[in-house]
Amino acid sequence: MAYVNPQGEFSRDTNYITTRITADGADGYPVEPGRYRLVVARACPWANRTIIVRRLLGLEDVLSIGFCGPTHDERSWTFDLDPGGVDPVLKIARIQDAYFKRVSDYPKGITVPAIVDVPTGAVVTNDFAQMTLDFSTEWTAYHRDGAPQLYPEHLRDEIDEVARRIYTEVNNGVYRCGFAGSQDAYDKAYDRLFTALDWLTERLAAQRYLVGDTITEADVRLFTTLARFDPVYHGHFKCNRSKLAEMPVLWAYARDLFQTPGFGDTIDFVQIKQHYYMVHTDINPTRVVPKGPDLANWLTPHGREALGGRPFGEGTPPGPTREGERVPAGHCAG
Structure with missing residues (x-):
């Protein structure tokens, strides 16, 4: 969500849903395999961060991912890449629905990335900056063998x-x-x-x-x-x-x-x-x-x-991208 002030300057609203998913569940949402779904759009740079970090750390088996299409209207990002335009796990057509499950009259921008609590269908957080840090620090029990230290x-x-x-x-x-x-x-x-x-x-x-x-x-x-x-x-x-x-x-x-x-x-x-x-x-x-x-x-x-430098330090590169998560042929370089 953003606006332009009277001087013509762009300003971003950074008042996100700051609930965190942590190892101790202090905010009511403990790290738990299979419980949450990361909703992203490949087009979005903020969401792209979470796609990269999830892959580098090897969290694919514990945190599922849903891809919105590249365009959206004034209401919400949509799951128009999925059959019938509905996310197969959340069973919704718009990520807006998960925001309204959390806050019925959610007044701010419907943004990605967002992490959704699958059992309730409600957004837990859309705080993209904290999200990737938590992947590195709170989800460590589920990192792959050889996962790099992205936030030592x-x-x-x-x-x-x-x-x-x-x-x-x-x-x-x-x-x-x-x-x-x-x-x-x-x-x-x-x-x-x-x-x-x-x-x-x-x-x-x-x-x-x-x-x-x-x-x-x-x-x-x-x-x-x-x-x-x-x-x-x-x-x-x-x-x-x-x-x-x-x-x-x-x-x-x-x-x-x-x-x-x-x-x-x-x-x-x-x-x-x-x-x-x-x-x-x-x-x-x-x-x-x-x-x-x-x-x-x-x-x-x-x-x-x-x-010099060692890309992954003492760790190793991630394996091949999972089936269903690959960038379509012809959409990338090479």
């Missing part, structure tokens, strides 16, 4: 600090550009975004990953924005100082992650473009979806191995 205790302060700047300046920064309602608001948003991207370039020039020598939560959070930069944000959101493919350090870093199991195999470029260009009719009233850019270059050598 000794690096949490630094991860939090880096992630905070990535969120305000990059993840949300592209939206601040795209939905600016005045020239002045846009100019300021543009400058803020590229100042942050220059900072990230400097940080990543000499180290393979954002914090430490392994992939962490911070990398997941940056990756989902970078993956959408050239297909959407560069043109649609006017973030056009340069394409990602014209920023050598960030482009190599993004390709490195894309080619890492659990990252690129979650990216559906077709759905990503359909979502932004068809839903944001105030920005793109024709709803015409661009054919480009060419995606083959995502698979070109990146050379980042020369910086």
